[in-house]
Amino acid sequence: MDSAKLLDILGNENRRKIIQLLANRPCYVSEISGRLRVGPKAIISHLSMLEQAGLIECSVDEQRRKYFNIANNMRLEVSVSPYAYTVALHDIAFDREKKGESPAAEKKDSPPKEESSVFFLKLSSRLQELKMRQEELAQMQQQLQVEYTEIMDHCLDSIEKVARNPVECELLFEILKNETTLAALCYNLRLHPSIINANLIDLAERGFIEYRIKNNQHYWKICETGVEKK
């Protein structure tokens, strides 16, 4: 699934509620319809959209009733900030059949009752640790985003000092955000290739930018400095 598809799906409140229900437990259409107080016809149409996208799958129980559950493991990250809008969808590949091979599962073969209890409590406390770790990482990501915006603010100030004309300003700003090609620069800045090229060459001669070749294309980027990493 691509991120646009997932955002389209999550853009509807009832679809979000359905996913929420299914993440709690597998459900029948009638259950979902009852919980959401939405007619079964609408629910079925949402479910088929989710199923087509591979987000959920359907199975049949002993009484031959269809039930749905989440079939995917994915993580969507969206950042919106004054200098960046990024959307990343990570399809988290994982093979649940393999679980029997992990060390934690070795005890699976009918341990005595007492041991099961201890094992369960250990797993539960590991889950709590994971949740805490997840929150820590989310906090670190936020701090990074703050620093990113601050540095971009400073960069804008210093671009104004080093650029010799408005075109150079725009070029440095574009290339700073992402390494990019002449064609993309022409499109984004709506300027003739000859103007952009002349400025690129000048900036390169002054040691601000350089290019690398990737897939037979020239990608311009800001020169790397020898500054030690913190």
Next chain:
Amino acid sequence: MDSAKLLDILGNENRRKIIQLLANRPCYVSEISGRLRVGPKAIISHLSMLEQAGLIECSVDEQRRKYFNIANNMRLEVSVSPYAYTVALHDIAFDREKKGESPAAEKKDSPPKEESSVFFLKLSSRLQELKMRQEELAQMQQQLQVEYTEIMDHCLDSIEKVARNPVECELLFEILKNETTLAALCYNLRLHPSIINANLIDLAERGFIEYRIKNNQHYWKICETGVEKK
């Protein structure tokens, strides 16, 4: 803004494109309309939705033309997995007026031209570091999500071993996911409070669950073990 509002906004392809444009540079309505090949009327309606949500703001230039830019710094994280659907929106508070106080900005007061160049290149290489760090963190978050699902799989296995009846199974599963109240359990499992209470007391006596009081309510959670943290 709450996460539902942001997901509603991002659920429309043209609104996503508008945000993308504005993250690149502030734009006038006519620019956005031209780039997206969408009539100005529709663009204005999207813009006013974005503005009402506080995601963008509008300013007026010297020629009294209105332009729009991103006014917010936020991060949305959505996880969809077989046992969890979580949506977290982090409104990243940051005070851009304060930037003058940060050490990096001390050099701001008209450094000589040469120094500006070096400063710019240093800032740029710091930006690259930030991007790499962001990717590392994203990877760690994905690994956590994989481990979370694996542990939940094991937990389900061991719940079946330690529970004495289907109600206990369901209770342990619910409480494992989140600490929760009697009322929420009654609602989610659709069982009478007396049945749930009897099972909770039994599980507590056997050392699986305990409660803590928060806001005058009893919250049930899985007992913490003395297991050392890894």
